[in-house]
Amino acid sequence: TITGYLGLVHDYENQNLTRWLLIIVQTAWIPYITDMTNVVNMAKTGSAFIPLSYSPSESDVAFVGAMGVLGIFSFGACFLGSLAFMAFSLYAYQMRKPGD
Numbered sequence: 001t002i003t004g005y006l007g008l009v010h011d012y013e014n015q016n017l018t019r020w021l022l023i024i025v026q027t028a029w030i031p032y033i034t035d036m037t038n039v040v041n042m043a044k045t046g047s048a049f050i051p052l053s054y055s056p057s058e059s060d061v062a063f064v065g066a067m068g069v070l071g072i073f074s075f076g077a078c079f080l081g082s083l084a085f086m087a088f089s090l091y092a093y094q095m096r097k098p099g100d
Helices: 002-009 015-027 029-045 058-094
Strands: none
Touching: 015 029, 015 058, 029 058
C-alpha cells in the first residue's frame, strides 16, 4: 500500500493516514458479508445452485450453500486478514510499539 511505501522508503509517517487505512481494510468485509447473505438466500430458494437435471434434494442444496458460504468466508479471512496484519503492523511501528 502507499502508506507502507511512504513509511519504508521516504520515512514519512502519517498516523491519520494509517488509521484511515485500518478503517478501510475493516470495512472491506462488507462485500463478503453481502455475498454470503446472497448465497444463503439462493440456497433457501434452491435457485442457481444445482441444475434440476441432477434432481437435487433439499439437503444437497443446503450442503452446497453451506460450502459456498464457508468458501467465501475463508477467502475473505485469508485475504483481508493479511491486509489487516500489515496495516496493524505499520500502525504499531509508527506508534513506536512494534512489540505490542
